[in-house]
Amino acid sequence: MMSDILTRLSAVPSRPHGATETTDETYDRQLRDLVTYLKQPGLVPSTTDPNEYLQVLSPSTHSLSFLYLLRFHIQQAQKRTKRDIPDVLQPGGILWKWAVRFLRSFDPIQIRYSIHEWRQLVEVVASAALTTSKSFLALKVTRDALEQLGLCGIFTSTHLLLVRLALLSSSYTYALPITNQLLYHFPTDADHVHHGYLSCSEHAPTTTLVTNASGISSKLTHRDHLQYFLYSAMIYMALKKWDEACHCLNAVITSPTSNAVSKIMVEAYKKWILVNLLGYGKVISCSIVVSLHDVGAWLIDLNAQIPPTSKMIAPHVMRVYQSVARPYISVAEAFEKGELQKMITEIDLGQTMWQADKNTGLVSQLFEAYDKFVIVKLGKTFSALTMADVLQRTSSTAQSPLQIEEFVASLVMSGALRANLSHTPHENGTTMLRLSLGSRSDTCRQEHIRAELIRARTALNAIAQGVTQTDQTLELSRENLQFLAKSQKWSGNSDKISSSGEAGGGGDIDEDIMGDGQ
Amino acid sequence: MDLPPLSLDQLFAVLSTAPTPADLYKILSDYEEQACLISPKEVELLSAFYTIFFFSHLLTDQIEEARALTKRMPQPILQTDSVQNCLLLLRAVWQSKHASIYKILRELPWPERAQSVVQSYENHFQQKTLKEVSNSYEAIRPAAAATYLGLDPTLAQQGDQEIIQRFTACGWSWDPETQLLHPKPVVSAPPKDNGLQRELSRVMALISH
Amino acid sequence: MDLLQSDIAEAAYPPYATQTAAAAGGMDMEISNGNTTASTGPFVRVDDAPKFELDSYIANYTGRTRFNRLYLIGTCSTYLSVEALKAAVAEAKSGKDLSRYERAVQALAEVAPGEAEAVFDRQWADRLQKVVKSETDRLEHELRGYKNNLIKESIRMGNEDLGHHYHQTGELGSAFKAYSRMRDFCTTTSHIASMLFKVISVSIERADWLSVQSNVHRLRGLQSKPDDEQAKNAPKISAALGLAQLNSGSYLEAATSFLATEPTLGDSYNEVLSSNDVAVYGGLCALASMDRNELQRRVLDNSSFRNFLELEPHIRRAISFFCNSKFRPCLEILEAYRADYLLDIHLQRHVQTLYTRIRTKSIQQYLVPFNRVSLQSMAKIFVLETPANQSNSTDLNSAFVQELIGLIQDGTLDSRIDLEKHVLVSNQGDKRIELQEATLGSLQNYVNEAHLRLLRANVVSAGLEVRPLADDRRAKMEERGGKRSTIGNLFSRVPGMKP
DSSP states (O other), X not given: OHHHHHHHHTSSOOOOTTOOSSOHHHHHHHHHHHHHHHHSTTSSOTTOOHHHHHTTSOTTTSHHHHHHHHHHHHHHHHHHHTOSSOGGGSTTSHHHHHHHHHHHHOOHHHHGGGHHHHHHHHHHHHHHHHHTTOHHHHHHHHHHHHHHHTOSSBOOHHHHHHHHHHHHTXXXXXXXHHHTSOOOBOOBOXXXXXXXOOTTOXXXXXXXXXXXXXXXXXXXXXXXXXXXXXXXXXXXXXXXXXXXXXXXXXXXXXXXXXXXXXXXXXXHHHHHHHHHHHHHSSOOOOOOOOOHHHHHHHHHTTTTOOOSSOOOOOHHXXXXXXXXTHHHHHHHHHHHHXXXXXXXXXXXXXXXXHHHTTOHHXXXXXXXXXXXHHHHHHHHHEEEEEHHXXXXXXXXXXXXXXXXXXXXXXXXXXXXXXXXXXXXSSTTOOEEEEEOSSOSOHHHHHHHHHHHHHHHHHHHHHHHHHHHHHHHHHHTTHHHHHHHHHHHHHHHHHHHHHHHHHHHHGGGTOTTEEETTO | OOOOOOOHHHHHHHHHHOSSHHHHHHHHHHHHHHHHHSOTTOHHHXXXXXXXXXXXXXXXXXXXXXXXXXXXXXXXXXXXXXXXHHHHHXXXXXXXXXXXXXXXXXXXXXXXGGHHHXXXXXXXXXXXXXXXXXXXXXXXXXXXXXXXXXXXXXXXXXXOHHHHHHHHTTTOEEETTTTEEEOOOOOOOOOOOHHHHHHHHHHHHHHHO | OHHHXXXXXXXXOOGGGHHHHHHTGGGHHHHHHHOOOOSSOSOOOBOSOOSSOHHHHHTTOOTHHHHHHHHHHHHHBTTTHHHHHHHHHHHHHTSSOHHHHHHHHHHHHHHXXXXXXXXXXXXXXXXXXXXXXXXXXXXXXXXXXXXXXXXXXXXXXXXXXXXHHHHHTTOHHHHHHHHHHGGGGOOSHXXXXXHHHHHHHHHHHTTOHHHHHHHHHHHHHOOOSSHXXXXXXXXXXXXXXXXXXXXXXXXXXXXXXHHHOXXXXXXXXXXXXXXXXXXXXXXXXXHHHOOHHXXXXXIITOHHHHHHHTTSHHHHHHHHHHHTTOHHHHHHHHHHTHXXXXXXXXXXXXXXXXXXXXXXHHHHHHHTTOSEEEHHHHHHHHOOSOGGGGGGTTSTTSHHHHHHHHHHHTTSOOEEEETTTTEEEEOOOOHHHHHHHHHHHHHHHHHHHHHHHHHHHHHHHTTOSBOOHHHHHHHHHHXXXXXXXXXXXXXXXXXXXXX
16 A cells, blocks of 8 residues: 555656656656646545655655645644644654755755645744744745745745744844845746746746746735845845845835835835945935836836936835935934034934834944044045044044044954054054055955956846846737736826825725825 | 754864864854754753854854844853853954953853864954954054954063064064064965956946947 | 025125115016125125225226225225215215215214214205105106107107116116116117116116126127127127126136127226226136136237236236246235225125135146145145244144145045145046946946846836735735635734844
């Protein structure tokens, strides 16, 4: 009995890379048959010991069979205990162990045939970890599973799950392999996609496989991708990677809108101001305007030329940002103008807002950043000056020449300030700060350029791929696109009337959205 | 594929066999899940694990993540002496207080079996600072240099030959006239690559179009 | 902030125009629009003695500008106040503008209450008021008569007489209207030209520079038949335009206009400005706005303008010094005449700006040939105070170093200060490295932006853009109503998200 089932279960092993014994067509059919077989009820008796089969099957060669068996056991256990997370599924439990092992070693090609079940497993594991307050345990598994699946640039609900887990467990570096990938695609509705690839083909672009129908992601709303980028940015902020944080926040604040602004966008805008100050000492202007109607036209000549400045925030969105983030803007103005006292006053005034927005941590870092950029700015005016001069020229929070020297030295030594220091001969003599114009030393620069180029090349490749994929998706449905552009215009008008009414009475629905007029 | 279960012996075996700090960090981060599943009552094991894991962060210059680690440790472990020492060290490193860093590393009671990792961090920090000072100062008073490197500043100021020699051994020069040390910039040999320049100019051409 | 203040300053009229402008009522808008000038407020106090003799100075002018100039000198110069105000009182008493008399007497009473002229002559004033009133009535009455008879020429002349009368009595708004009304009844181009000059004259007095400019352009557009008339008008037109441009802060354009003014101007426009003024205004504007080559070619080598410069030889010397890179003597000349220019009715509000520009240009020019210059040697040229102060003029806190810092920070100087060796070092970075870094920067921007655009396009195509509540609620209902994925939704609410 068991051996019969086992024969069926292990009938379709995963194909090694580049194998040609089985054609795509045959393999496709075999996998489809297998899924049909696995889906029939009562495949194995409910009394079976989970280990019995799972031990024999390899999660990497018989991924589909393993997944369905595991799923079966999980459902059995849930049914038996009438709990969503039975003990065996809790971290350390037997089913947990099998699930973790599976998620780290499954065959991504086979899983394409049951991606919905795959996602459910990830979510079950995550919720098992969460219910036992061990979100950390789900973080690395989720990351490994996502990496294993190898979605190129496609955003799914699992991505959002991952960054949530990272924030909840305050472990940030582990999430970077995923957040560092450029995401630009979303699961599409199946009828948009019209392609000649079989799911099991190694050459099939992943976008053609990932449809809403496949269940790769739970139903997405705008909140999901906004939150993903906001949370990613928060991960980078915790690691003080301001460039990356800023880029993620840009993705949120420039997100397309139709007559509404999400609260998430406003939150992102507030953080965006602070991150700009912390990372660059100034708010890099982005009063960016593109009307929604242009988007359709722009899509079509996406390949033609990308304008040099990002002008992507609609004016009405900008107005909302500016009115809601007023205290942040005041702080930024004082910071940029070098008015320390005013900045301190503004920061004091805004305490309740920083707390409510959970930005107290970022705000408290402003002081050090202020001191740092005051000194960096000195380099534009002076090529050499003593520490006493520095102290005199800067209204920093440091008080004594010794304090400022310690601070400046730490800036120079960490590479944040391009300069060198020189003690003068006498005891208790002065310290000269020589600010160099040219950046790092030559060799450092070479290294820097190399790293930057490699990074840019990878990113450019990803972008190029994304553009091609987007073209494919859109080219095949240009009619659809035009319809889209039209319907947006249309809905834009009608919403104006409805949204104001809703905003008043609809408070209980969702505090996430703000009407246009506010 | 499965790691041997985490135990004190296994932990120290890993510590003594990991070839580089990066490897140590990698292996220990794989163990973090196991550590999560171990009952917080096993204070000795967990405290040792988190202490060493913390140092592996510092050794790979991941200060921010080291801080994050201290935030996600189980509460009882956070109260142990050695983890408390880690917190003190973290704060000193965060604020680049060189003198305190050496003091914490040398004078606080670290667990016997963690001594090796403490020692290697001291070396790592010293080397790193030496390089930073060499590239940042054109001339430096011996006392200041000694403070950066955890040597005795008073002796250094008196022109102690042994200390001066430690610096001259690094290629620095000593000017007895001015009583100043002149550091020699540390140049890490760049891998020669002509393709790099070529590629950059290609990109430049591309962008200008 | 500065901008705001200068806006406010713009709205303030020069003291002599205040009352008339208020009287002009409906014309206010036009005035405040036209008055796009000025950095300093109207009240300036000049304690230094000017170089000019008041008598010979005022003898250069005729007409109403005499009073305006005297009054300005009298209220601004502590040194000349009594003399100038007494002359102003006399000037007012010889005219028909009562408000001027009142102001002059009041100003004089403040500085020298003991003077006989400081006592208000009530009798004379009452008599004047009556005369003016009856004259106004008579002229208005006559004009009505002409209008009824529909004789164009008479209407024109009636308006002209009335305009002249209003102008004389200081009702500038009414004068402007009356002169403007002549327009429809002018039959020859010389009539139009004469009318436009009158309008310009009133506009200058009202400091309505926009109107000056537009009427100058009308004058230019006229094709007057007799060539000699055009030749006579051309220099006045250039000078009036230059004045308007100077007052709107367009110094290069003003310089160009003054430089184009022909020396035949002579004393033909003394009711507005003298040839000396053309030399000073044109010279200073050129110094402030042209480079050395231009100054040499367009000013010093300009044989026509040379005639003006001969009237004010120090201006010529200052320009020559500048062209020969002798900046200190150039600046010293200007400094010596600062008091004079601060007492000039048209220059007063521009002296500071012009001087600062000339000084900044001098510093820039001085630095051109050097990679590094010692602060000491710069101070020798640019610190004009007594040598006693020069010893510490290269300190971080000295006014001169602070000035340099300001120039560096506003991007005027591409240099940096070395307080170790006390030199100013020009920023000559490695161009190749700069280019490479800029390239890397733009490469990263390019990638980032491409990503954002791509993301944006796909957000729209997936229908995931931010929508108002109505849509959103529908989407949510669908999600709820749809099949519930086993446990997935458990963590849609995660408490206490904190970085």
